Amino acid sequence: MSLLPEIQHLCQLFDIRLNPNIGQHFITTRRILQLEVKIANLSQNDIVLDIGAGFGFLTEEIAKKAGLVYAVEIDRRILEALKFRLREYIMKGKIKIIEGDALKVPLPEHVNWIISNPPYHIISPLIIRILREFFAKNDFRGAIMILQREYVKKLFAKPGSKYWGRLSAAFRFFAKGKIIKEISPKYFFPMPEVDSVLVKMWPDRRARLVDFALYEKITAIIFQSPNKKLKRVLKDFLRQNADNWRALLNQLSSIINLEKRVREVSVEDLERVALFLKEKEVI
Template structure:
């Protein structure tokens, strides 16, 4: 059977058992857990999950791999500890696999090109997982968690030159704020490209999102929050004040300007604020102010 990685599906098969165990440990997998695995590939993660969890639901889009996994895990499928589904994870509904009835966790080596779509789908779904632990591109994991890049060693400056203030390298994004609104993202560890087949062009990392819930939205409307967030990031080069202008219903420009300044001031934000510099709680404050 031809099991060469399919570029169309973004396949990079994990080869490291050490990384597999790190993913299980980050997810606190135990014998009572139900785990959803996305893109099981050749089954290196599936195999280990089966020895630690109660039940695995694995969804694979590649028909070749589905047939391979059916043979490899025939015993577990017959026993009922593994449910193997063929399909696209973005079309999958937790309810279809009875994941609406019991708590579940997601542990997966996902296609990197749908990282954002997968996080959005399972963080916003009605039946959220308890934990999401996935392999993603290293820089994506760093940006979501908020780890600043290491600064390069500064070049010697001429005598008498004024030193520039070091700039904060990390910036927030819609994705990073969205993830933090639902859970606590953690950068677990770096995974070198050589531990995959074929090796991707960049290193990866284990990202774990824990304590997933909607508690953040107890005092604000979820839809309103994302409306404000998307408006704030609508034009990266513009100031926040300009981006949120369409959210105000007043007809007089002077009134709009006054309201915007008052809201920013109430949230302790300067007039020249940019979306990328705001924290999660800043966005909550803005949402309350704009929708009050």
């Protein structure tokens, strides 16, 4: 069943003019929303975060299965439409509203799933935020999201790929992921100019050598020159930050293959470099 007539009716009722420039594209078929919820296999014990809840159609499907849903929405008029549609769920305490910018407002700590179709224009900082705040928690199970296909190529990239960079290195520090389904632009209103995919992401709980703050520092240094050899990038950095740079570079060569190009280095390589430079008090 198409949700388009109801979306259009709500826009008229609440005097809403959708703005595609700020990511206001909404799924128009309930079947896709139900698939997102089905993948998570929710129970009444689950607490779910829906970022960019919009009119609440996905929020509603989540609330049918989960114990509690937090719905985050910044647009006040759209939020009024959501409250109108889902007032019974809200009165029962099944849905709690968070009004504001998802990049700035405090997000609830006790969440074990994120199921969300967020605006594409904020997706990079949003993904980094949820990776930091949720994926390291022991009880967090994962995220189900619809994202822009070109962005997912970069997010899920592996070492050696032309898309491998700071974003994918940050993602793989915390998580693994896979594409579940391609979503055609025809299933959105207004129709976007880009293709989308439904993805599942879950925590990678391997022990890490360094914390993410230090890891980010080293990715910022190294990925400035993705096509250069690691030896050249580290040599340039060490010459500016250590008097004994030659000795340090020589020691590093026994820990990691410095002949690799930056686009070929793995998460584990980055961790080893970060740990070494920390121990030598260079960063």
